[in-house]
Amino acid sequence: MRSGWSSGDIPDLTGRVAVVTGANSGLGYVTARELARKGARVVLACRSEARGQEAGDRMAAEVPDAHLEFGRLDLGDLASVRDFAHSFPYGRLDLLVNNAGVMAPPYGTTADGFETQFGVNHLGHFALTGLLMPVLLQTPAARVVTVSSMMHVIANIDLDDLDSARRYRRWVAYGRSKSANLLFVHELARRVDAHGGDLVAAAAHPGYAATHLQTPRPRAEGRRGAERAMTAANALFAQSAEAGALPTLYAATAPGVRPDSFTGPSIAMWRGAPAPSWRAPWTRDDTMARRLWEASERLTGVSCEAVLKEI
Numbered sequence: 001m002r003s004g005w006s007s008g009d010i011p012d013l014t015g016r017v018a019v020v021t022g023a024n025s026g027l028g029y030v031t032a033r034e035l036a037r038k039g040a041r042v043v044l045a046c047r048s049e050a051r052g053q054e055a056g057d058r059m060a061a062e063v064p065d066a067h068l069e070f071g072r073l074d075l076g077d078l079a080s081v082r083d084f085a086h087s088f089p090y091g092r093l094d095l096l097v098n099n100a101g102v103m104a105p106p107y108g109t110t111a112d113g114f115e116t117q118f119g120v121n122h123l124g125h126f127a128l129t130g131l132l133m134p135v136l137l138q139t140p141a142a143r144v145v146t147v148s149s150m151m152h153v154i155a156n157i158d159l160d161d162l163d164s165a166r167r168y169r170r171w172v173a174y175g176r177s178k179s180a181n182l183l184f185v186h187e188l189a190r191r192v193d194a195h196g197g198d199l200v201a202a203a204a205h206p207g208y209a210a211t212h213l214q215t216p217r218p219r220a221e222g223r224r225g226a227e228r229a230m231t232a233a234n235a236l237f238a239q240s241a242e243a244g245a246l247p248t249l250y251a252a253t254a255p256g257v258r259p260d261s262f263t264g265p266s267i268a269m270w271r272g273a274p275a276p277s278w279r280a281p282w283t284r285d286d287t288m289a290r291r292l293w294e295a296s297e298r299l300t301g302v303s304c305e306a307v308l309k310e311i
Contacts, residue, residue: 018041018094018097026241031097035252039067040067042068043088076110081128092138094142097252143257154176156179183288184296207247207265
C-alpha cells in the first residue's frame with residue numbers, strides 16, 4: 001500500500017452497483033459521493049427519506065452525472081432490513097458498505113428489543129449482509145466493507161450479556177459493538193474462504209474524524225459542556241470526513257485488498273493516508289467469532305450458510 005493514496009486513485013467503477021448505509025451525512029456521504037464520482041450506481045441506504053433525498057440532491061449537484069437512488073433502511077428494525085433486501089432491484093451487488101452507526105447514546109432498545117448500539121451497529125448490518133448474500137455471491141469479486149472504529153479497543157464482546165442488560169456503560173457498549181464488527185468480518189471472511197468464494201470481506205475505520213456522530217447526542221441530552229468539548233476536540237484534533245472516509249474507500253476499491261484486513265489512518269490510527277491498522281487480538285479469535293455469528297443468526301433469524309454452500 002503506497003503512501004498518499006487518495007480518492008483520485010479509485011478505479012473506474014462504471015457498471016458497478018454499490019449500497020452505502022448511512023449515506024446521508026458524514027463518512028457515508030463522502031463514501032457514496034466518491035463511488036458515484038467514479039461511475040458506480042449507488043443506493044443511499046438511509047433511515048430518513050427526507051434526509052436521504054436531500055443528501056442525494058446535494059450529491060447530484062456535486063457530481064452531476066451521478067447515478068443515485070434512495071433506499072429506506074432502518075438498521076434498528078429488522079423488518080425494515082428485510083424490506084430493503086427483498087426489494088433490492090439489481091441482479092448484481094459489487095459493493096456493500098456497512099457504514100451507518102450510533103455512538104454512545106443513553107440506554108435504549110431497537111424495534112426488536114436489542115440494546116441500540118449492538119442492535120444497529122452489529123445486528124442490523126449482520127442481517128443486511130446475510131439477506132443480500134445471494135446477490136453478492138453471484139457478483140464476481142464483490143466486497144463487503146464494514147466500518148469499525150479504533151474505539152473497539154475499549155472492550156471485547158460479552159457473549160453472556162450481548163445486550164448490556166446487566167450493566168450499561170455507553171462507551172463500553174460502543175466498544176463492544178465495534179469489536180463485534182471486526183469479529184463479524186473475521187468470520188465472514190473465514191466462511192467465504194472455506195466455501196471457495198471470491199467475495200472479499202474487509203473492515204476499515206476513520207481514525208478520529210469530525211462527523212455527525214460526536215455532537216448531536218450531547219446536544220439532544222442538554223449536555224452543553226460535553227457538546228462544547230466535542231466541538232472543540234473536533235476543531236483541534238479531528239481530520240475531516242473527507243479524510244476519514246479514505247480507509248473505507250481504499251478497502252472498497254483498491255486492488256489487492258485482502259479478506260479480513262483492517263484499514264485505517266497511517267499515523268497512530270488517528271489521521272493520515274490509508275494503511276494497515278492494528279486491531280485488538282480478540283477480534284481475530286476464531287471461537288469468539290463463530291459464537292457471535294451463531295448468536296447473531298439466532299437473534300436475527302438470518303442465516304446465509306445455505307447460500308455459501310452453493311458457491
